[in-house]
Amino acid sequence: ATMPPLLSAIANAGRHGVLVKSAVVMERLGQVDAVALDKTGTLTEGTPRVTDIRPLAGSGLSEDELLRLAAAVEHPSEHPLARAVVDAARTRDLDVPLVEGFTSAPGTGVSALVAGRAVAVGSPTRLLGAGTHRALAVATGLEEEGRTAVLVTADGSPVGVLGIADRLREEAAAATSALGRLTGSAPVLVTGDNPRAATRLADEVGITDVRAGLLPQDKVAAVKALAQAGRKVLVVGDGVNDAPALAAAHTGVAMGRAGSDLALETADAVVVRDELATVPTVIALSRQARRLVV
Ligand code: ADP
Ligand code: MG
Numbered sequence: 001a002t003m004p005p006l007l008s009a010i011a012n013a014g015r016h017g018v019l020v021k022s023a024v025v026m027e028r029l030g031q032v033d034a035v036a037l038d039k040t041g042t043l044t045e046g047t048p049r050v051t052d053i054r055p056l057a058g059s060g061l062s063e064d065e066l067l068r069l070a071a072a073v074e075h076p077s078e079h080p081l082a083r084a085v086v087d088a089a090r091t092r093d094l095d096v097p098l099v100e101g102f103t104s105a106p107g108t109g110v111s112a113l114v115a116g117r118a119v120a121v122g123s124p125t126r127l128l129g130a131g132t133h134r135a136l137a138v139a140t141g142l143e144e145e146g147r148t149a150v151l152v153t154a155d156g157s158p159v160g161v162l163g164i165a166d167r168l169r170e171e172a173a174a175a176t177s178a179l180g181r182l183t184g185s186a187p188v189l190v191t192g193d194n195p196r197a198a199t200r201l202a203d204e205v206g207i208t209d210v211r212a213g214l215l216p217q218d219k220v221a222a223v224k225a226l227a228q229a230g231r232k233v234l235v236v237g238d239g240v241n242d243a244p245a246l247a248a249a250h251t252g253v254a255m256g257r258a259g260s261d262l263a264l265e266t267a268d269a270v271v272v273r274d275e276l277a278t279v280p281t282v283i284a285l286s287r288q289a290r291r292l293v294v
Helices: 005-015 023-029 039-043 063-074 080-091 124-128 134-144 172-183 195-205 216-228 240-248 261-266 278-293
Strands: 018-020 034-037 049-055 100-105 109-114 117-122 148-154 157-165 188-190 209-211 233-237 251-255 269-271
Touching (some): 005 018, 005 023, 005 278, 018 023, 023 251, 023 278, 034 039, 034 172, 034 216, 039 080, 039 195, 039 233, 049 134, 063 109, 063 117, 063 148, 063 157, 080 148, 117 124, 124 134, 124 148, 134 157, 134 195, 172 195, 172 278, 188 195, 195 209, 216 240, 233 278, 240 251, 251 261, 269 278
Parallel strands (some): 034 233, 233 251
Antiparallel strands (some): 018 269, 049 157, 100 109, 109 117, 117 148, 148 157
């Protein structure tokens, strides 16, 4: 027997490195007419590196001590920023202490007890608000250079800032414009990262609609607003923070390599080959198959 067109399309998508979870999803991929893209791990490679280690004057910490503290708290986290911090500590041969009471707040950061001190690592504005602390000035300076700034606090007081940078995917700009062409609408950037780094990166890939500093539920609200305007929204993301938006999307696609388990489970399709350019490819495959079905 010849295979039904949508099943052949699934097999074909698989050859291009995308796991499409059902025939219904294969069909829906071709219907999307709006796109929301996550930044870290989606437009970027998802293997960020620590570029700056800035203990605050008065913290009494050396660079190594600040990094050690941050790595201890990040160790249990699966966030790409956490891996960057842990890798940096490993590169410097620091021995990272075990922590107690680890908690993680998606889109904000992580915290734990390190040798009796409550240490938090995460978004400077989420941890400090829009205050005037010296740490925020350091963070803003790093963000203006396109870095993600991560604040470290101990017992509630800022002790230092880390600068972290990720590379843009080689195919990010081409894939973004292909998605725009296929869906007939300019892709939107939805990110939990700071607006300065987000806008810099958006400029490089040709995105003008930037929504930054979003919590997971804010990403959902952005998707729902587009849906209410009558759009069928494709969401592409990788993080735990993207899972609710992937679920709210008309079609959710997760980046597989650096993707969190929750994102991969929630998404309708998973990019296994780790190339963003496969996403417009499967949309085109869906359109082709649907022409054969009807
Ligand atoms: P994106 O939407 O770009 O993938 P996230 O929503 O995952 O970003 O993260 C948003 C922000 O929350 C980060 O830029 C960082 O400031 C903070 N954050 C989240 N998780 C962590 C973590 N494990 N360590 C440090 N910072 C974190
Ligand atoms: Mg992400």
